[in-house]
Amino acid sequence: MTFAHRHLLGIEHLAPSDITAILDLADTYADLNRQSDKHGTALAGLTQINMFFENSTRTQASFELAGMRLGADVMNMSMQTSSVKKGETLIDTAMTLNAMHPDLLVVRHPHSGAVDLLAQKVNCAVLNAGDGRHEHPTQALLDALTIRRAKGRLHRLNIAICGDIAHSRVARSNILLLGKMENRIRLIGPPTLMPAGIADFGVEVYQDMAAGLEGVDVVMMLRLQKERMDGGFIPSEREYYHRYGLDAEKLACAREDAIVMHPGPMNRGVEIDGTLADDINRSVIQDQVEMGVAVRMAAMDLLARNLRNRAAA
Amino acid sequence: MTILFTDARLIDPEAEAETRGWLLVEGGVIRDSGTGAPPALPKGATQVDCAGKCLAPGIVDIGVKVCEPGERHKESYRSAGLAAAAGGVTTIVTRPDTTPTIDTPETLEFVLRRANEAGPVNVRPMAALTKGREGREMTEIGFLMDAGAVAFTDCDHVVRDTKVLSRALTYARSCGALVIGHPQEPGLSDGAAVTSGKFASLRGLPAVSAMAERMGLDRDIALLEMTGAAYHADQITTARALPALERAKANGLDITAGVSIHHLTLNELDVADYRTFFKVKPPLRAEDDRQAVVEAVRTGLIDVICSMHTPQDEESKRRPFEEAASGAVALETLLPAALRLYHSGQLDLVTLFRALALNPAKRLGLTSGRLGAGAPADLVLFDPDTPFVMDRFKLMSKSRNTPFDGARMQGRVLATYVGGAPVYTKG
Numbered sequence: 001m002t003f004a005h006r007h008l009l010g011i012e013h014l015a016p017s018d019i020t021a022i023l024d025l026a027d028t029y030a031d032l033n034r035q036s037d038k039h040g041t042a043l044a045g046l047t048q049i050n051m052f053f054e055n056s057t058r059t060q061a062s063f064e065l066a067g068m069r070l071g072a073d074v075m076n077m078s079m080q081t082s083s084v085k086k087g088e089t090l091i092d093t094a095m096t097l098n099a100m101h102p103d104l105l106v107v108r109h110p111h112s113g114a115v116d117l118l119a120q121k122v123n124c125a126v127l128n129a130g131d132g133r134h135e136h137p138t139q140a141l142l143d144a145l146t147i148r149r150a151k152g153r154l155h156r157l158n159i160a161i162c163g164d165i166a167h168s169r170v171a172r173s174n175i176l177l178l179g180k181m182e183n184r185i186r187l188i189g190p191p192t193l194m195p196a197g198i199a200d201f202g203v204e205v206y207q208d209m210a211a212g213l214e215g216v217d218v219v220m221m222l223r224l225q226k227e228r229m230d231g232g233f234i235p236s237e238r239e240y241y242h243r244y245g246l247d248a249e250k251l252a253c254a255r256e257d258a259i260v261m262h263p264g265p266m267n268r269g270v271e272i273d274g275t276l277a278d279d280i281n282r283s284v285i286q287d288q289v290e291m292g293v294a295v296r297m298a299a300m301d302l303l304a305r306n307l308r309n310r311a312a313a
Numbered sequence: 314m315t316i317l318f319t320d321a322r323l324i325d326p327e328a329e330a331e332t333r334g335w336l337l338v339e340g341g342v343i344r345d346s347g348t349g350a351p352p353a354l355p356k357g358a359t360q361v362d363c364a365g366k367c368l369a370p371g372i373v374d375i376g377v378k379v380c381e382p383g384e385r386h387k388e389s390y391r392s393a394g395l396a397a398a399a400g401g402v403t404t405i406v407t408r409p410d411t412t413p414t415i416d417t418p419e420t421l422e423f424v425l426r427r428a429n430e431a432g433p434v435n436v437r438p439m440a441a442l443t444k445g446r447e448g449r450e451m452t453e454i455g456f457l458m459d460a461g462a463v464a465f466t467d468c469d470h471v472v473r474d475t476k477v478l479s480r481a482l483t484y485a486r487s488c489g490a491l492v493i494g495h496p497q498e499p500g501l502s503d504g505a506a507v508t509s510g511k512f513a514s515l516r517g518l519p520a521v522s523a524m525a526e527r528m529g530l531d532r533d534i535a536l537l538e539m540t541g542a543a544y545h546a547d548q549i550t551t552a553r554a555l556p557a558l559e560r561a562k563a564n565g566l567d568i569t570a571g572v573s574i575h576h577l578t579l580n581e582l583d584v585a586d587y588r589t590f591f592k593v594k595p596p597l598r599a600e601d602d603r604q605a606v607v608e609a610v611r612t613g614l615i616d617v618i619c620s621m622h623t624p625q626d627e628e629s630k631r632r633p634f635e636e637a638a639s640g641a642v643a644l645e646t647l648l649p650a651a652l653r654l655y656h657s658g659q660l661d662l663v664t665l666f667r668a669l670a671l672n673p674a675k676r677l678g679l680t681s682g683r684l685g686a687g688a689p690a691d692l693v694l695f696d697p698d699t700p701f702v703m704d705r706f707k708l709m710s711k712s713r714n715t716p717f718d719g720a721r722m723q724g725r726v727l728a729t730y731v732g733g734a735p736v737y738t739k740g
Contacts, residue, residue, distance in 0.1 A: 012515075089628070089631070089632065090632065090633060091631050091632075109633065111633035111634070111635045111636060112516055112517035112518050112587070112633070112634065112635065113516065113517075113518070113586070113587030113633055113634045113635075114633035116586055116587055117587060117631075117632075117633055131517075132517050132518075132633075132635070133517030133518075134516060134517035134518075135517070169517060172514075172515070172517060195513075195514035196509035196510055196511075196513065196514055196520065196522070197509070197510040197511030197512075197513070197514050198511075198514060200511040201511070201514075201515075
């Protein structure tokens with residue numbers, strides 16, 4: 001198993017074999033996480049710093065838990081309350097942290113490309129925990145693992161990604177990953193929430209939800225990113241729910257065994273019906289959270305192996 | 314001082330001719346030129362053997378930002394002048410988007426005093442069209458013209474209020490002033506960092522449709538029909554804006570247009586992994602647009618090529634793409650970059666210098682930009698073929714934010730003359 005990358009900045013730079021390597025390792029960690037002794041030693045002695053320039057509960061918790069289970073020393077820095085407020089630039093913050101010799105840096109930032117920029121300036125391995133509207137690679141990987149475990153494969157599936165594509169880094173990373181693994185991707189949403197030039201991404205675009213869901217194996221819902229909207233993308237939440245919210249009736253267009261996914265946090269009654277989200281026969285939303293920890297353990301483990309190999313060389 | 318240039322490849326955009334010959338400079342002006350054997354060397358004159366290299370009118374660059382007053386650490390009149398001389402630019406037409414804005418005769422006089430003390434090249438200042446470039450009240454256009462302003466512009470601040478702009482244009486017309494606009498629909502382009510399309514979506518960057526340029530141009534053209542003012546569009550960078558420009562010219566409106574060297578030689582994909590030195594305003598466009606704009610320069614629909622020289626320090630560029638400052642320095646790379654279009658066979662040298670020297674000078678009512686007898690001896694001697702690799706740390710500018718760092722380029726300035734005096738000689 002080889003994974004020849006120094007950082008995990010996005011799906012864009014990964015080959016299908018890289019993706020498979022992460023998922024295979026994550027599978028073993030998913031098993032470990034279900035045992036009573038959940039401790040591994042892959043990151044023993046290493047320092048992991050989580051830098052979140054944007055609010056996050058579940059991603060940060062997931063990375064923190066993943067690091068602790070593998071024996072890393074984990075530190076969380078909430079950058080919204082720190083020196084950034086005092087005017088320090090991203091580069092200066094990065095250089096300051098770099099001087100403390102972390103081995104793994106997990107970064108979330110509101111601006112696209114900010115994590116790439118930071119990775120150029122530090123010596124450690126950097127994991128992108130979401131940058132602007134650009135990428136969120138570990139989310140796409142955990143979605144892929146969830147699909148692979150539920151469907152038994154990660155190729156030749158019909159997968160619908162629904163909702164606010166324009167503002168979603170989750171959508172971008174998923175489109176890249178699922179495309180690389182040779183699935184058919186459909187994007188469903190109002191045209192105001194579709195990014196420009198999206199048809200060139202090798203996807204099918206639907207504005208009608210029922211038509212788009214016809215015969216799909218996986219329904220991936222996205223959160224309506226109210227905080228990224230500067231007004232006027234949709235007329236109202238109730239009209240949005242009526243046309244694009246996932247309920248049992250719309251889901252009936254998909255295959256009978258289609259699974260329902262959501263990266264969370266959910267806006268119940270806006271993009272997804274609450275009862276449906278909780279339906280254990282259809283919804284794999286809780287599995288996604290579980291796989292998140294496993295995928296992050298795997299990604300950090302692989303990067304740490306490269307760090308140790310480089311240090312030994 | 315009398316100089317006789319011999320064995321020169323004379324690039325004369327006014328005569329639309331490229332000839333092998335000689336050129337005589339006397340008392341700061343061009344006396345005569347011709348082909349064939351040069352005249353006898355006048356007494357006390359210096360002879361410059363050009364060895365077949367190109368001698369062309371010095372570049373007249375509309376829209377150079379010198380960061381005085383306000384941000385002298387980014388660019389001073391001294392450093393901008395040296396950079397211009399090294400780039401074959403003999404007249405810089407400076408922008409008023411400084412801190413504070415150049416919007417009163419007093420600040421303009423300060424700028425001119427600084428420029429004359431410090432710089433080796435000609436400086437012609439522009440002034441703001443509205444006070445503080447805020448788009449609310451017009452500046453003292455008459456007084457500013459008396460103080461030396463050659464044109465009026467709010468630079469990249471679009472005057473949003475159409476009524477304000479129509480009054481400013483009407484008033485400018487009565488003064489005979491040239492107004493330079495930035496065609497862009499401000500609502501659509503708010504907050505945009507790149508041009509919308511597949512690349513922007515892949516990178517997840519806030520983007521503006523290329524159509525915003527045409528919408529801005531359409532509005533400004535309608536106002537020209539109303540007011541009859543003289544207008545220059547600072548940068549036309551998209552294919553879709555060109556038919557509107559063509560119609561406006563055909564309808565006899567007093568309109569010209571420019572384009573920056575970056576939009577002629579780079580496209581949106583050059584941004585690659587968020588390279589902020591490629592963040593300019595308006596953003597770089599698709600390759601189809603770039604090709605269309607190059608063709609428009611060839612046909613003369615676009616009149617002027619400019620550097621849109623915008624110095625930024627490292628601090629303002631070493632940021633996430635969205636937060637990073639816009640703009641690139643270009644005084645020294647303008648000519649070698651323009652020569653890319655010559656080497657690719659798209660534009661000949663006469664066409665290039667029509668857009669780099671003759672047209673901008675004509676538009677501003679300057680007598681330079683030509684090789685005819687009586688014109689000021691503002692000249693550039695260059696070798697269009699010398700290859701080199703651009704090293705940004707060798708630039709004369711105080712700021713080194715060039716997108717051409719590390720690029721292979723062809724063509725170097727050998728010497729630059731302003732008013733017959735050498736201001737730069739390649740060491």
